[in-house]
Amino acid sequence: MNFWDMGGYAAYVWPAYGVSALGLGLAVLWTLKAYGAAKARLKALEERKT
Amino acid sequence: MQLLFRYANPHAFMRLSGALLPFTAAATILLIAIGLYLGFTVPPDYQQGMTVTMMFVHVPAATMAELAYGVIAVASFFSLVWRHPLSDVAARAAAPYGALFTALGLITGSLWGRPMWGTWWQWDGRLTSFLLLLFVYLGYMALWNAIEDETRAARAAAILGLVGAVNIPIIKFSVDWWTTLHQGESIISGKLAPVFLWPLLVMMAGYAFLFVTLWMIAIRTEILSRxxxxxxxxxx
Incomplete structure (x- = not known):
């Protein structure tokens, strides 16, 4: 059996994995970006205060 | 309970989560990698063929959607009873991930349903109550953003968080209470063959660690922002 063919169900299996990877990947990026921005903002405020 | 309150302190949480994050992140990567390998090497199911591999992304997403709401409900309860500010932060931080897992559960379920049931969607108990969960998540997040005063927003969101929890047992038991296309519970009852069960459990653990990792980072972000x-x- 061809792996990529998924027994004739490739049109359903790969989009399911694709949308999961995309959704979770974007969540990771968004979370890290927001954390980095919050850290940088606090650092700038603390430096301005001292 | 005392231990819980000790770590529910923002300073203690920042220290504890800082120490835990490398391990939860590593566990996420490792478990999902192993889960994907195991999932893609299963034999075709005698009824479902290779569509069975969709179970390894659909079931973990759907399970985490419900667990994330459980987190919101418990944190909301703590917030209303003990007025602990970190409870509000924890509940709010879990919502976007819960909404994402719910959306992924709906999309992957629809993709699995089309070849197996012959339809993308059916207005039955399980699918409809799960769609309702997405709306509860969206409403919860909208409520937080709609009220400017943080204390009032937290109180209103905590009430909605608790009320919305009624939907969780409805989702769980919908397959027993009503006629549905969706299959019944098959993990705890032992109906799932071990060859499918193990990849599923590993993927579920991977998704759980992913949620915990992202949730802890989101709580840290909110603490820094405050x-x-x-x-x-x-x-x-």
Missing amino acids: KARTLMLGGP
Whole structure:
């Protein structure tokens, strides 16, 4: 059996994995970006205060 | 309970989560990698063929959607009873991930349903109550953003968080209470063959660690943001 063919169900299996990877990947990026921005903002405020 | 309150302190949480994050992140990567390998090497199911591999992304997403709501409900309860500010932060931080897992559960379920049931969607108990969960998540997040005063927003969101929890047992038992296309519970009852069960459990653990990792980072982000807002207002 061809792996990529998924027994004739490739049109359903790969989009399911694709949308999961995309959704979770974007969540990771968004979370890290927001954390980095919050850290940088606090650092700038603390430096301005001292 | 005392231990819980000790770590529910923002400073203690920052220290504890800082120490835990490398391990939860590593566990996420490792478990999902192993789960994907195991999932893609299963034999075709005698009824479902290779569509069975969709179970390894659909079931973990759907399970985490419900567990994330459980987190919101418990944190909301703590917030209403003990007025602990970190409870509000924890509940709010879990919502976007819960909404994402719910959306992924719906999309992957629809993709699995089309070849197996012959339809993308059916207005039955399980699918409809799960769609309702997405709306509860969206409403919860909208409520937080709609009220400017943080204390009032937290109180209103906590009430919605608790009320919305009624939907969780409805989702769980919908397959027993009503006629549905969706299959019944098959993990705890032992109906799932071990060859499918193990990849599923590994993927579920991977998704759980992913949620915990992202949730902890989101809580840290909110703690830092609140500290920045206090500084801007001339606080300590």
